[in-house]
Amino acid sequence: MDLTKTAKLILVVWTICFLSLPITKAQHTTEEPRTVKMTIYPAGEPSPALKYSLLPEFLERKSGNALLHYYLALQSMPPGEQVVEFLDVAWEWENQLPQKEAMDNLTNSINKYNQAFEHMAAGALRERCDWELPIREPGVFEMTIPTLSRFRTLSSRLAIRAKLQIFNQDYEAAIESLQTGLSYAQHISQGQTLIHDLVGHGITGIMLQSTEQFVQGPEAPNLYWALSGLPRPFIDIRYAIGVERVLLQIEFLELRQIDSVNLTNQQIFDIYKQLFALSNLSEEKIELFQKQLETVKESKVYLEVKKNLIEQGYTEEQIESAGALQIVFKYQFDEYVKMRDEMFKWFNAPYWQAHDNLKKLEQELEKKLEREENFWSNSFYNLLPALGRAYMFMAKLDRQIAMLRCVEAVRMYAADHGGKAPNALSDIISVPIPTDPVTGKNFTYTRKGNLAVIEGAAPSGEDASQGLRIELTIKK
Amino acid sequence: MPEKNKLNPIQQELENALSSLKPAALNLDRDKLMFRAGQSSARRQNFAWPAVAVLLAVMLGASLLYRPPAQTERIVYVPQPATPDNTYSSLMVETERPPRSAQYIHLRDKILAEGMDALPESTGSTGENQDELWRELDKIIPFNSKIKGILNQNSNMGV
Numbered sequence: 001m002d003l004t005k006t007a008k009l010i011l012v013v014w015t016i017c018f019l020s021l022p023i024t025k026a027q028h029t030t031e032e033p034r035t036v037k038m039t040i041y042p043a044g045e046p047s048p049a050l051k052y053s054l055l056p057e058f059l060e061r062k063s064g065n066a067l068l069h070y071y072l073a074l075q076s077m078p079p080g081e082q083v084v085e086f087l088d089v090a091w092e093w094e095n096q097l098p099q100k101e102a103m104d105n106l107t108n109s110i111n112k113y114n115q116a117f118e119h120m121a122a123g124a125l126r127e128r129c130d131w132e133l134p135i136r137e138p139g140v141f142e143m144t145i146p147t148l149s150r151f152r153t154l155s156s157r158l159a160i161r162a163k164l165q166i167f168n169q170d171y172e173a174a175i176e177s178l179q180t181g182l183s184y185a186q187h188i189s190q191g192q193t194l195i196h197d198l199v200g201h202g203i204t205g206i207m208l209q210s211t212e213q214f215v216q217g218p219e220a221p222n223l224y225w226a227l228s229g230l231p232r233p234f235i236d237i238r239y240a241i242g243v244e245r246v247l248l249q250i251e252f253l254e255l256r257q258i259d260s261v262n263l264t265n266q267q268i269f270d271i272y273k274q275l276f277a278l279s280n281l282s283e284e285k286i287e288l289f290q291k292q293l294e295t296v297k298e299s300k301v302y303l304e305v306k307k308n309l310i311e312q313g314y315t316e317e318q319i320e321s322a323g324a325l326q327i328v329f330k331y332q333f334d335e336y337v338k339m340r341d342e343m344f345k346w347f348n349a350p351y352w353q354a355h356d357n358l359k360k361l362e363q364e365l366e367k368k369l370e371r372e373e374n375f376w377s378n379s380f381y382n383l384l385p386a387l388g389r390a391y392m393f394m395a396k397l398d399r400q401i402a403m404l405r406c407v408e409a410v411r412m413y414a415a416d417h418g419g420k421a422p423n424a425l426s427d428i429i430s431v432p433i434p435t436d437p438v439t440g441k442n443f444t445y446t447r448k449g450n451l452a453v454i455e456g457a458a459p460s461g462e463d464a465s466q467g468l469r470i471e472l473t474i475k476k
Numbered sequence: 477m478p479e480k481n482k483l484n485p486i487q488q489e490l491e492n493a494l495s496s497l498k499p500a501a502l503n504l505d506r507d508k509l510m511f512r513a514g515q516s517s518a519r520r521q522n523f524a525w526p527a528v529a530v531l532l533a534v535m536l537g538a539s540l541l542y543r544p545p546a547q548t549e550r551i552v553y554v555p556q557p558a559t560p561d562n563t564y565s566s567l568m569v570e571t572e573r574p575p576r577s578a579q580y581i582h583l584r585d586k587i588l589a590e591g592m593d594a595l596p597e598s599t600g601s602t603g604e605n606q607d608e609l610w611r612e613l614d615k616i617i618p619f620n621s622k623i624k625g626i627l628n629q630n631s632n633m634g635v
Contacts, residue, residue, distance in 0.1 A: 140580060141578045141579070141580055141581055142578060142579050142580065143579070143580045144579050144580070144583075146596070148595060149595040149596060152592065152595060193580070193584075194584055195580070195583060195584050195587060198584075198587045198588070198592070199587075199592070199595065201592075202591075202592035202595075205592075247581075274578070277578055278578050278581055278582075383581070385581075385584060385585050385588055386585075386588050386589070387588075389588050389589075390588055
């Protein structure tokens with residue numbers, strides 16, 4: 001076999017391996033928790049204890065709207081983003097830092113973002129981030145926030161800079177980058193919608209990956225108290241959940257008065273049609289539904305509601321005069337409101353207390369949707385998203401922070417005990433050990449020689465990949 | 477007051493003459509005077525005010541007599557007549573509101589299901605620095621020509 005053929009063969013094999021990498025990874029993650037392997041060095045508590053902070057401190061904060069600065073940062077981004085995006089992926093894939101020369105080139109590439117980083121840092125110091133979205137006006141259904149993905153891209157560039165700073169052991173600068181990134185994530189999540197919260201969650205995840213690298217740096221300062229000072233929950237989704245709760249009433253003003261005013265049949269049809277559009281119902285099916293309206297009186301749901309109303313003391317005449325469509329519509333909306341509040345109330349409880357209840361309700365909802373697969377099924381239910389999943393995302397973020405606190409507690413313990421890890425987390429008495437925000441229980445901790453493992457389980461009934469496992473090797 | 481009593485003869489004579497005078501009796505009748513005063517005042521009476529008063533009284537009486545019926549504001553709830561079921565189709569054609577695109581809802585659900593990668597990638601700028609970055613990439617990752625092809629393909633697809 002000549003050299004060209006060999007080269008071609010290697011290229012083909014490599015390409016196949018590269019392309020199959022994400023698939024293999026995905027299959028792997030469905031069975032095992034995400035595992036982070038860390039090599040750490042002992043590090044005692046900083047002096048003074050609160051020397052480091054992962055969010056800008058009060059005296060640094062300024063008044064003003066951060067968003068203006070973030071838009072300036074987007075404007076200042078250099079071209080060629082996709083390449084750097086690839087570098088990011090390649091970095092993760094390699095799971096190690098590139099060679100010195102490559103590092104220098106990467107540093108030069110990332111330095112092209114310096115102006116954007118400066119605007120980001122200026123924004124991160126602002127007290128507030130006001131998106132001024134028309135969130136209370138009809139049209140919220142079709143609202144788009146096209147810049148959100150670019151905001152996320154910008155944060156990944158900042159994370160690369162933090163990694164480079166960590167690599168160069170410039171920890172003070174790395175902490176500044178992390179501060180900017182985490183404040184930025186919080187600001188993005190202040191956009192009032194659940195999408196903003198989810199993007200804020202993603203950005204926080206990116207910055208926490210850099211934090212994972214930080215705590216592995218030789219002579220890296222201990223971030224136990226800096227991590228403990230972060231808000232809990234880091235992203236509070238309750239505001240966005242409040243918006244989600246009344247999304248229908250925002251979109252359809254007439255629904256705000258449904259208890260006192262009768263809607264016209266046209267208004268009712270418009271609302272149904274919008275709900276069908278959410279379910280991606282075809283035009284033909286919508287037309288078919290239109291015809292079904294004429295026979296609403298014979299529908300199963302009408303007959304059921306009518307029976308219920310008669311049992312409640314209404315006369316047949318009263319029911320007839322109200323109109324069959326009115327009755328069915330109001331009944332379905334009331335049922336939706338009841339179901340919605342049953343689910344949404346659990347967002348006022350910690351995730352580990354809410355999880356089982358939310359899961360049960362979501363299963364109940366799924367069954368309802370399966371059972372009622374006809375034109376008179378309650379289309380309002382389609383508007384209820386898998387919010388339990390959103391809550392789990394946020395709780396997992398808090399768990400990641402909590403587990404990093406555990407890692408820092410171990411580093412602190414090792415600094416006082418000749419570089420040895422504790423036999424149990426309860427052996428650490430100098431700082432409090434957090435519980436798992438996902439399960440409400442203590443983290444599992446085992447130690448074998450120099451290897452210590454901290455594990456947070458997946459919530460009950462969830463895939464094991466929703467767990468997190470940190471393997472620590474302590475170097476002296 | 478010796479000087480006061482010292483009068484010249486003319487004054488003395490006048491004094492004497494005056495002292496000889498006797499006051500005449502008063503010729504006034506009180507009742508008559510009061511009667512005359514009453515008469516006098518009666519002659520000055522003005523009829524303008526009474527006339528105005530009478531006129532107003534008449535107008536008031538007339539307005540009371542011919543006033544319109546009292547208007548009491550009342551809120552009346554009129555039940556909206558139910559639309560007969562057989563007219564749904566015709567109603568829909570008249571004022572139909574097109575359904576909204578629901579982009580927000582779709583994107584929210586997609587992110588919840590697939591994670592952050594579901595966020596639509598905004599058009600990234602691919603300008604003059606592109607080649608320079610490719611060269612850097614050459615040094616870091618081997619076989620980048622193939623990767624470049626994949627990336628370009630993705631880029632064309634708007635990924």
